[in-house]
Amino acid sequence: MSANQIHEADRVEGAPHPRETETLFGQDQAEQDFLLALNSNRLHHGWLISGPKGVGKATLAWRIARFLLTLPPEDGGGMFAPEPQVHRSLNVDPEHPVSHRIRALSEPGVFLLRRGFAGSTDSAREKARxxxxxxxxxxxxxxxxxxxxxxxxxxxxxxxxxxxxxxxEMNVNAANALLKMLEEPPARTVMLLISHQPSRLLPTIRSRCRELRLHALSSGNMQLALTQAGFEANDSPALSEMAAGSVGEALKHLQQDGLPLYAELLSLFSSSRGLDRPKALNFVNALNGKGADAKLELILGLFDLFLARLARTGAIGAPPRVEIVPGEGNLLMQLAPSVHKARDWAKAAQEITDRTRHGKSVNLDPASLVLDTVFKIHQTAVA
Known part of the structure; x- marks a missing residue:
């Protein structure tokens, strides 16, 4: 089974793995910060690569790994040693032997720590694999x-x-075990910790790492990243707005029709006669068939997006600058015309989050869960 066919916990389904991605878009500052440390002979042993999901953190980690493993070995220097080279880019020839080995997961200089397969026995883990x-x-x-x-x-x-x-994703015991390695780092070893939410990490882990902070991508860089991944995004500004500058989120929306689903969600509440119940039932039908679990998570995420944009519109008195679908701004202003209404939407968002969390914990039927959310949004709209 080839590397691009195997199941991997850190792979976005249907997209190239970060180790297979050569170019990182929109994160030049983080790359230059790392190179500055290297060129200044201040290469720290631990690096925390942080930022929102899907903005290139893993791609940067693999670029750093590829780059470091292609550097010539340090010979100890001396008074006749040549001047150290100033490195200005992390780029490595895709045909370099290290590049080939990294793509094949056969590079002995790299250890990838990620979630393993479920199960407490070898046979259970093999079945899970x-x-x-x-x-x-x-x-x-x-x-x-x-x-x-x-x-x-x-x-x-x-x-x-x-x-x-x-x-x-480390549990407490795993985090404490990794902390010991950060406290007593092995020689000539660089540890790259990818984190979407650094606040969830042990403070002692954060304190032993230098941070490289990555940011949401612009619409233009989003387009370049999607093209590199083999996807076309004709609605790049709208998709970038919807995905909050995350390529990972954008890929999910492209693969699961996030934009059409969001347009359909908005249409439920755009009628002057109130909630369109037949449309609501059709909306729920998106949960039928293959990939229902992933579709449920997508729809719940679209509800969160809609509610957040409603609350923001009411709070600032204007819709977001970029519309995700035509007519969205007018609908947002209609449903959230004031700061008072913004508070109602923020409260509704919290209640819906609590209800969906409870519904998922008791295995509530997904269709019922989605309809309950639709009705709650309608109640808040007419209150």
């Missing part, structure tokens, strides 16, 4: 495998790079 079912978190056993790896001697005495994707 075949089904593509992953554990809910990174467990201490996986960190122990990293410890064993770091205690092995590299044949050529070269560098090693550890990528943790993502550090947010």
């Amino acid at each position: 075949q089904d593509g079912k992953f554990a809910a978190d990174i467990r201490v056993n996986e960190v122990r495998e990293l410890s064993s790896y770091l205690h092995m001697s590299m044949a050529d005495g070269g560098r090693r790079v550890v990528i943790v994707d993502s550090a947010d």
Whole structure:
């Protein structure tokens, strides 16, 4: 089975894996911050690569790994040593042997720490591997495998790079085990911790890392990143607005028809006669068939997006600058004409979040869960 066919916890379904992505768009500052540390001989052993999901954090980690492992070995210098090279880019030739080995997951200088397959026995994990079912978190056993790896001697005495994707997914025992390695870092080893929510990490882990902060992508960079991933996005500004500058979110919307679904959601509440119940029932039909679980998560995310844009519109007295679908701005102003109404929408959003969390915990029928949310939004609109 080839690398692009296997189930991987850190892969967006249907898209290239970050280790297969050569170019990183829109994050030049983070790259230059890392290169500045390297060129100044201040290469820290631990780096926290943070930012929203889907903006290129893993791609940056793999670019750094590829780059470091292609540097010539340090020879100790001396008074006759040549002047150190000033590196201005993390680019590496895609045909370099390290590039090939990284794409094939066969590079001995890299250890990838990520969620393993679900199950407590070898047979259960093998069944989960075949089904593509992953554990809910990174467990201490996986960190122990990293410890064993770091205690092995590299044949050529070269560098090693550890990528943790993502550090947010470590359970408490795993986090404490990784902390010990950050406190006593092995020589010539760089650890790259990817984090979507650094506040969830142990403060002691954060304090032992230098941070590279990545940001949401502009519409133009979003278009470039999607094209590199093999996708066309003709509505790039709207998609970028919808995905909040996250390529990962944009890919999800492209693959699951997020834009048409959002337009359909808005149409439920745009009638002067109130909620269009037949349309609401048709909307629920999107949950039928293959991929229903993923579609449910997408629809719940669209509800969150709609409610957040309603609350913001009421609070500032104007709709967002970029419309996701035509006519969205007028509808938002109609439903959220005041600061008072903005508070109603913010309260409704919290109540809906609590209700959907409870509904999912008791395995409520997805159609009922979505209809309940539609009715709650309607009640808030007419109140």
